[in-house]
Amino acid sequence: MNNFDLKLKECGHYPLTAEDISTLQVNVGYKCNLTCSHCHVEASPDRQEMMSLSTMSRILQLLKENDRIGTVDITGGSPELNPYFKYFVKSCVDLGKKVIVRTNLAIYAEDALQDIPQFLADSRVRIVASLPCYTEEGVDSQRGRGTYRKAIETLKTLNSLGYGREGTGLEIDIMFNPAKADIAPDQKMLENAYKEKLREMHGITFNHLIALSNMPIGRLGKSISPEEQAEYMKKLEENFNPATVENVMCRHLISVSPDGRLFDCDFWQMLDLPVKNGGVRVEDFDYDNLRNREIVTNRLCFMCTAGAGASCSGALTS
Numbered sequence: 001m002n003n004f005d006l007k008l009k010e011c012g013h014y015p016l017t018a019e020d021i022s023t024l025q026v027n028v029g030y031k032c033n034l035t036c037s038h039c040h041v042e043a044s045p046d047r048q049e050m051m052s053l054s055t056m057s058r059i060l061q062l063l064k065e066n067d068r069i070g071t072v073d074i075t076g077g078s079p080e081l082n083p084y085f086k087y088f089v090k091s092c093v094d095l096g097k098k099v100i101v102r103t104n105l106a107i108y109a110e111d112a113l114q115d116i117p118q119f120l121a122d123s124r125v126r127i128v129a130s131l132p133c134y135t136e137e138g139v140d141s142q143r144g145r146g147t148y149r150k151a152i153e154t155l156k157t158l159n160s161l162g163y164g165r166e167g168t169g170l171e172i173d174i175m176f177n178p179a180k181a182d183i184a185p186d187q188k189m190l191e192n193a194y195k196e197k198l199r200e201m202h203g204i205t206f207n208h209l210i211a212l213s214n215m216p217i218g219r220l221g222k223s224i225s226p227e228e229q230a231e232y233m234k235k236l237e238e239n240f241n242p243a244t245v246e247n248v249m250c251r252h253l254i255s256v257s258p259d260g261r262l263f264d265c266d267f268w269q270m271l272d273l274p275v276k277n278g279g280v281r282v283e284d285f286d287y288d289n290l291r292n293r294e295i296v297t298n299r300l301c302f303m304c305t306a307g308a309g310a311s312c313s314g315a316l317t318s
């Protein structure tokens, strides 16, 4: 039994099982315009993994058949680089699903993609935009020179379309992650700081900030020494908060890889740890088996349960 399971046992949550599948998180490709230093996907312009139209069609079929899945969370890489991105977004919207698109913002500076912000606004998609700092230096050091300016221009464009503006219903949330292997600071405090700075410096507004700690895998995991890795894991373990376990994201979502395989979360997708039961591919998807599945756990799960907890939707406790 791993250390995480031992902790779960102590607080009466062992084994960790799913509660429902309210969200399907679909990774449509690992290709990205950026090569960020913290990226657990190790996304880059050179990655070739891309979801095919036939896999998307199978996903759309399962979404049609399973109305208990209310939200489709589209991610990558840069999901906009999938040639069928618009088709997939529109099809999910037409099925009546809430759609979230995760973006690095800088991608909309690409000539061929400048129409995407208007498309997202017309489709009334919720945007979750990564911006790991409100300063140019902080962003460019993690994501590459010039990225901050492109992201800021995109945020201004999105604001002009109504995103993050009161009364429009068009939501844009900003996603923060630390520069190094670390636990994210208090989410509300960060949100207030981002709101103040982005408004003062650029007149930009947004809805909420999501603070995500770093998972020490992928590019970040490879960039730190074994000693740093051990120290970070120790810190995560020492900060275990039992109150977060009820809401860890794997209890409410399934992650789909570009080749159509099913995982408990995006992190396990990167580590190639598929779901234990209930079908391992989209074509075998069985809601009732997957809903009660036992979740694959290991020591890295402490990232989700440290402090206020961390997930793709933000802190798990206030």
Ligand code: SF4
Binding pocket: 248, 249, 250, 251, 264, 265, 266, 267, 268, 295, 296, 297, 298, 300, 301, 304
């Ligand atoms: S790492 Fe994945 S499986 Fe583990 S608690 Fe977090 S979301 Fe769940």
